[in-house]
Amino acid sequence: MPNSTNLFIKITYFVLSVCTVHNVMAEVIHSERSLYRNIIVEDKGDLRCLKFNVKSNKTRQSCLLKSQPQQLVFNYTKQLLTGLLINPEPKRILIIGLGGGTMSNTLHKLLPDSYIDNVEIDHSVIKVARQYFGFLENDRIKTYSQDGRVFVKRALLKKQEYDWIILDAFNGDYIPEHLMTKEYLEETKRLLSPNGILTANTFSSSKLYRYESATYKAVFGDFYQVSNDNNSNRIILARNNGVDGKHNSANTVKLINGLLAIGVDAKQLLNSMKSTAMHQDWPDDSPVLTDQFSPANLLNIDTD
Amino acid sequence: MQTANNPVNFCNLYIYFLAFTSGFSIMCIELLAGRILAPFFGSSVHIWGSIITVFMLSLSFGYLLGGKFSTHSASLNRYGAIFIIAGLTLLPIVTSSVWLMESIFLAVEDSRYGSLLASTALFFIPTIILGMLSPYSVRLLVKNSNESGQVAGKLYFVSTLGSAIGTIITSFYLVLWFDINTIVMSVSMVLSLLGVITIAVAKMNTSFYKAKLQRDISHA
Numbered sequence: 001m002p003n004s005t006n007l008f009i010k011i012t013y014f015v016l017s018v019c020t021v022h023n024v025m026a027e028v029i030h031s032e033r034s035l036y037r038n039i040i041v042e043d044k045g046d047l048r049c050l051k052f053n054v055k056s057n058k059t060r061q062s063c064l065l066k067s068q069p070q071q072l073v074f075n076y077t078k079q080l081l082t083g084l085l086i087n088p089e090p091k092r093i094l095i096i097g098l099g100g101g102t103m104s105n106t107l108h109k110l111l112p113d114s115y116i117d118n119v120e121i122d123h124s125v126i127k128v129a130r131q132y133f134g135f136l137e138n139d140r141i142k143t144y145s146q147d148g149r150v151f152v153k154r155a156l157l158k159k160q161e162y163d164w165i166i167l168d169a170f171n172g173d174y175i176p177e178h179l180m181t182k183e184y185l186e187e188t189k190r191l192l193s194p195n196g197i198l199t200a201n202t203f204s205s206s207k208l209y210r211y212e213s214a215t216y217k218a219v220f221g222d223f224y225q226v227s228n229d230n231n232s233n234r235i236i237l238a239r240n241n242g243v244d245g246k247h248n249s250a251n252t253v254k255l256i257n258g259l260l261a262i263g264v265d266a267k268q269l270l271n272s273m274k275s276t277a278m279h280q281d282w283p284d285d286s287p288v289l290t291d292q293f294s295p296a297n298l299l300n301i302d303t304d
Numbered sequence: 305m306q307t308a309n310n311p312v313n314f315c316n317l318y319i320y321f322l323a324f325t326s327g328f329s330i331m332c333i334e335l336l337a338g339r340i341l342a343p344f345f346g347s348s349v350h351i352w353g354s355i356i357t358v359f360m361l362s363l364s365f366g367y368l369l370g371g372k373f374s375t376h377s378a379s380l381n382r383y384g385a386i387f388i389i390a391g392l393t394l395l396p397i398v399t400s401s402v403w404l405m406e407s408i409f410l411a412v413e414d415s416r417y418g419s420l421l422a423s424t425a426l427f428f429i430p431t432i433i434l435g436m437l438s439p440y441s442v443r444l445l446v447k448n449s450n451e452s453g454q455v456a457g458k459l460y461f462v463s464t465l466g467s468a469i470g471t472i473i474t475s476f477y478l479v480l481w482f483d484i485n486t487i488v489m490s491v492s493m494v495l496s497l498l499g500v501i502t503i504a505v506a507k508m509n510t511s512f513y514k515a516k517l518q519r520d521i522s523h524a
Contacts, residue, residue: 146346178347293483
């Protein structure tokens, strides 16, 4: 009897100490309230994360390992790089939704000659990216503090073109409604060069999934989906000239080595790509989101 | 005496109901304004700044105008006409908002002033007309100066309650069920229809009273 009491005390002590250590480890090093959201930068040992919401882990926007800032922490950021397997040498890249700026940094390392335009609505996020995430800007990497939709429309007027557009704009919950509609995707498609590609980071576990999928298909035709079983992100990879279009073979040694250096296995990446022409995992009659009908974030509330 | 009062009360209830509807419509449209402007001007915080500014400004002018208008032979007829005009002035939001916003987008680079101009062009006039309804309702409801404060209080209560309900219904449900244009179109049609009904009621009332008066005269 005393023995088991002793054991109980030991276990309790152990559990408590683990919890305490855990709490000590997560340290908020910066927090501010911007015009749009609460921004929190949190250190947990070697891991530094940008969060837009205190409560849940789901809202981590961007993370990096302080000792190895080049390594990509999130699966979805690795999966976004499938774009390079289709279009290995994009000269002009547009990233909508900055986060910590890790995607921009990674792409600059992989493609030092490419021009990268970052668009971020929240000026505070840009400041935090510069200050805490080593977000790099130079004569090839530019940042615009603007709404993504407005930037795209203005870029079209200036007859600009991009070889790769990355849609990664999130607010606290999900993608803003006006950045999910058919009209918006048509605008981004018109901004692509003839062989241009578009990758979008989306969630795969909500009612919105089929609406979103149907909307992409309505604009781009069939596309590639990249996802793992163990995460809730799905990357949409769409091409201006369709899935069957000619593509540059991506087996250049340089690219594969470059990807390996940042912890990305090109072969595994290639295997995780599935064309919706072969396998469509949403019903055909799913409604398309438009500027007229886009209750996106209301649909997102009810997860299946 | 008692029988003479009853139809009047019924008529008052109807006016309160109309004030509720105008409050509902104003906030329903204001909420949709954010959605209507977003494709051209984004969803930055200054978009809401533009929208709320324009709505508040036009409501203030509407109150002034409605009050002024109510001093000259106020009638249920004219009240109904305001509803019909309000409904009609909402129609351009459905028919011409895209090219209007497109041309403003091309002309004005700064999305702050672009959105201010666009929301002025789309919402200024219909909101003025809708704002006119509140003071006009007070004019129709007040019978003696003693009760004027209470009537105004009740009217603010009803129309602001309408605004609250219009906001929540639109943002929680209507956008989930319908296209934006369908919602605006329905609001426009409901307002116009209520206007027509109001005028019909006014006509019926006058003929009713005429008949009653004639009956009273012949009885005497």
